[in-house]
Amino acid sequence: MQMKWSKKLSSFILCVVLTAAMALSTFGCNGRQNDTASEGAKADVQAEAQEKDQAQADDNVLGTGDTGFSLKVADQEGAETEFEIRTDKETVGEALLELELIEGDESEYGLYVKTVNGITADYDEDGTYWAFYIGGEYAQTGVDSTPVTEGGEYSFKVEK
Numbered sequence: 001m002q003m004k005w006s007k008k009l010s011s012f013i014l015c016v017v018l019t020a021a022m023a024l025s026t027f028g029c030n031g032r033q034n035d036t037a038s039e040g041a042k043a044d045v046q047a048e049a050q051e052k053d054q055a056q057a058d059d060n061v062l063g064t065g066d067t068g069f070s071l072k073v074a075d076q077e078g079a080e081t082e083f084e085i086r087t088d089k090e091t092v093g094e095a096l097l098e099l100e101l102i103e104g105d106e107s108e109y110g111l112y113v114k115t116v117n118g119i120t121a122d123y124d125e126d127g128t129y130w131a132f133y134i135g136g137e138y139a140q141t142g143v144d145s146t147p148v149t150e151g152g153e154y155s156f157k158v159e160k
Contacts, residue, residue, distance in 0.1 A: 060081070060084060061083070062084070062085055062086065063086035063098075064086055065086045065088035065095075066088055067086070067087055067150050068085065068087075068151065069092070069154060070082065070083070070084060070085070070151075071083040071084075071155065071156075072156075073116050073117045073119070073156050073157075074157040074158065081117060085099065091146055092144075092147075092148055092152075092154055093143040093144030093145070096143065102115065102116050110143075110145055111144040113130045113132070113156070119158070126160075127160050128158050128160050129158070129159060129160075130156045130157070130158060131156065131158075132154070132155075132156055133156070133157065134154055135152070135153050136155075
């Protein structure tokens with residue numbers, strides 16, 4: 001009788017060991033598959049992010065002319081949007097008006113810019129206005145009398 005009991009115990013232990021081995025090997029394989037799947041998912045996310053960045057960069061290239069310049073727009077909260085402008089116009093104002101990036105009122109002093117990239121600054125309402133900069137310096141000329149310079153850097157910032 002003891003022989004039967006020891007065979008049953010040995011069989012039971014062998015079964016437990018085999019079951020544990022199978023479970024561990026399955027877990028190990030799934031872990032590697034998950035790692036591979038995870039790496040594949042990460043690669044997909046990175047590819048999507050790069051495509052989105054490229055699409056955004058393409059969206060920020062406006063116009064089709066031979067001369068190019070950069071335009072930065074900083075809203076009241078300081079958030080910046082950058083554009084690459086391509087134009088054949090002679091002044092920055094003409095180029096931006098043609099691309100509908102700016103709107104304003106004509107006066108005896110030139111174009112008074114009220115809206116840039118869809119954002120309106122209303123001095124009469126809250127004391128804000130669009131300041132125009134050339135190469136990081138406050139402009140001494142209006143946007144409509146500033147000649148386009150290849151590679152030039154222009155910007156508008158909401159100021160108070």
